[in-house]
Amino acid sequence: MKKRRYSRFKSFLWKLLILVVIIISISIYVKGSYDNYVEWIPDLQEQYSQNLNEISEDPPPSTNNNSDSRLDVYFFDVGQADSILLIQNDESMLVDTGNAGDADTTFKVSNKINLSHELNRLGITNLDYLIATHPHEDHMGSMYKIIKLFDVRNVYANNILPESEQAGYYKRFVSALDESSAHFISHTTLSESEIIERINEYNSSVSIEDKIEYNPDDYHRVGDTFNVGEATVTILGPNSSNYSDTNDTSIVLMMEFQGVKIMLTGDAGISSEKDILQYANSYGVSLAADVLKVGHHGSRTASSESFITAVHPKYAIIMVGKDNSYGLPDEDVIERLEKSGAQIYMTKDVSDIHLIIQNGTIQFDLDFFHEQKEEKW
Numbered sequence: 001m002k003k004r005r006y007s008r009f010k011s012f013l014w015k016l017l018i019l020v021v022i023i024i025s026i027s028i029y030v031k032g033s034y035d036n037y038v039e040w041i042p043d044l045q046e047q048y049s050q051n052l053n054e055i056s057e058d059p060p061p062s063t064n065n066n067s068d069s070r071l072d073v074y075f076f077d078v079g080q081a082d083s084i085l086l087i088q089n090d091e092s093m094l095v096d097t098g099n100a101g102d103a104d105t106t107f108k109v110s111n112k113i114n115l116s117h118e119l120n121r122l123g124i125t126n127l128d129y130l131i132a133t134h135p136h137e138d139h140m141g142s143m144y145k146i147i148k149l150f151d152v153r154n155v156y157a158n159n160i161l162p163e164s165e166q167a168g169y170y171k172r173f174v175s176a177l178d179e180s181s182a183h184f185i186s187h188t189t190l191s192e193s194e195i196i197e198r199i200n201e202y203n204s205s206v207s208i209e210d211k212i213e214y215n216p217d218d219y220h221r222v223g224d225t226f227n228v229g230e231a232t233v234t235i236l237g238p239n240s241s242n243y244s245d246t247n248d249t250s251i252v253l254m255m256e257f258q259g260v261k262i263m264l265t266g267d268a269g270i271s272s273e274k275d276i277l278q279y280a281n282s283y284g285v286s287l288a289a290d291v292l293k294v295g296h297h298g299s300r301t302a303s304s305e306s307f308i309t310a311v312h313p314k315y316a317i318i319m320v321g322k323d324n325s326y327g328l329p330d331e332d333v334i335e336r337l338e339k340s341g342a343q344i345y346m347t348k349d350v351s352d353i354h355l356i357i358q359n360g361t362i363q364f365d366l367d368f369f370h371e372q373k374e375e376k377w
Contacts, residue, residue, distance in 0.1 A: 070358035071231055071257040073291075074122070076370060077351040078102050078113055080297065080321030080328075081138035084264060085119065088257065089229030093129035094119070095253070095264055100141035100169045103149070115142055116149050118370050126151035128228060130182070133250040133266030135162035137169050144172035147180050156220060158187040158238065160249045187251055188219045189241045195219065222279060231257040236287075237268055239275035247296055248272040254289065258360045261288065263311060265295040265302070273307040280310065287311050290362060291355065292342070294318045298329025305336050313342045315362070322348040 074085040078098035086093045097103060103115040119127075130152045132140045146152065155177060162170050177184055188195065196214050203211040225234045237252035250266030268276075273295070280287050292313035295302030297320045316337045320328050329346065337344055345353050345364070354365040 069230060069258075070356055071229075071255075071260075073262065073355040073357070074118075074368070075293070075317050075319060075347060075353040075355075076113060076115065076118065077347040077353075078115070078319070080324045080326070081141070082133070082266065082293075082297075082319050083115060083142075084293065084319075085122070085124075086228060086231070086255065087122070087124070088231045091128045091227075091229040092124055092126075093131065093228045093233070094127050094146065095131040096133055096139040096266070097130075097142040097146050099138050103142035103145035113370050113372070116145060119146075119150065121371065124150070126153065128153050129226070129233075130155045131251060131253070132157040132173070133252075133264075134158060134246055135160060135167075135170055136246065136267065137167070139266065140173060141169045144169065144176040147173070147176040147182065152180060152182040155182045155184050156187065156251060157184070158249050158251060159241070160246060163246060183217075185218060185220050187235070187238065188221060189239065192216065223283070228255070231255050236263075236279070236285075237265075237272050237276050239272070239279050243271055245269055245271065245301075247301065250295075252276060254287075257357050260290050260357045260360060260362060262291040262293070262355075263287070263289040263313075264293045267296040267302070269296060269299075269301040270304045270307075273302065273304050277306060277310055289313055291315045291317065294329070294333065294337070297321075297324075297326070298333050298346075299326070300330040300332050303333045303336060308336050308340050308342075312340055313337075315364075316342040316344045317353055318344065318346040318348075320346055320348050324348075 069089065072085075072087045074087075076083045076085065076098070081098040081102065082096040083098040083102065084095040086095070098113070098115060102113055127146070127150050130143070130146060132143055132155070134140075135157075140157075147155070190198070192214075199212060199214050220235055222235050222237060222239055225232055227233070232255070234254045234256075235251065236254055238249050241249075243249055247267035248269050248271045250268040250272065252266060252268050252272070253264045255262045255264070276287070279285065287307075287310040289311050290313065292308075292311050292315070294316050298318040318329050334344065345366075347353060350366050352368050352370055354368040356363040356365060
């Protein structure tokens, strides 16, 4: 009996000894692994820090940045007249077209410009927008020719007839517009309900085939906007249809691109300016602009002191003919512009004026000149 107990005790000791050896071996292995782990931690931390720094750095500049995006504005020297071309991101807008003959080589005009040729020279094959500020020959005399020669997509005009409804340039404009596929958009001060009421009144007195339908896209009002590429154009005038002077019916535009603003006023006079100021005050609209195309060729009928103060332009462009019979620009207008701190450029002095707006800055390229017509008369 004692011998059997001893054998069991001996077996127990061997098992205990084996267990101790296993525990010691495991401890040694774990310690070695821990030491290796401790040595590995700095490497892990360093790698993690590098990755974190890479993530926190500013991302590389996008390949689609706007550094190459620019707006080109051409104030063509069309004598005692207006014609302004704006190009942005392969889209274009032409505001007014100068006198009759300015787009046609068969007419004798004092400044000998071929506007259609100039558009082609600048790579224009179609016009996204053609703006007739008001129905005077020195602003839309050549508009019919542009409509015939180019793919014009949208034509903006007011609904005011010229002083003479039989004016040749205007009849040719209407005819060219009827024959084109351009979308005609009329400026109106009427509400939608007022337009529908007038259309219904008209339809009640004509045959079925002559009836017309209301399309809201056929009208534009003050405050409406549209885009030319990345540039935004806002309509500021006219604010009334009851002006006694056709010049005051001019469509007034504010174009903004990369934070730079350009105001184009057509021939809008003091009455229109007063209404624009009132509209701006009523709706909290800023009239401040970097560039102002001075109204009515620098005439004293426009550019009131209150309007110049509100616009406060850095640059003022006066489109006026050399040795013109009107004696423009008026000295009072020049004095008000100088008082406001504006730098003045006049087409009668420097001919064509080319503006480049890029990266929020304005550059003047006064080396651009239109190619003159050949004197064939």
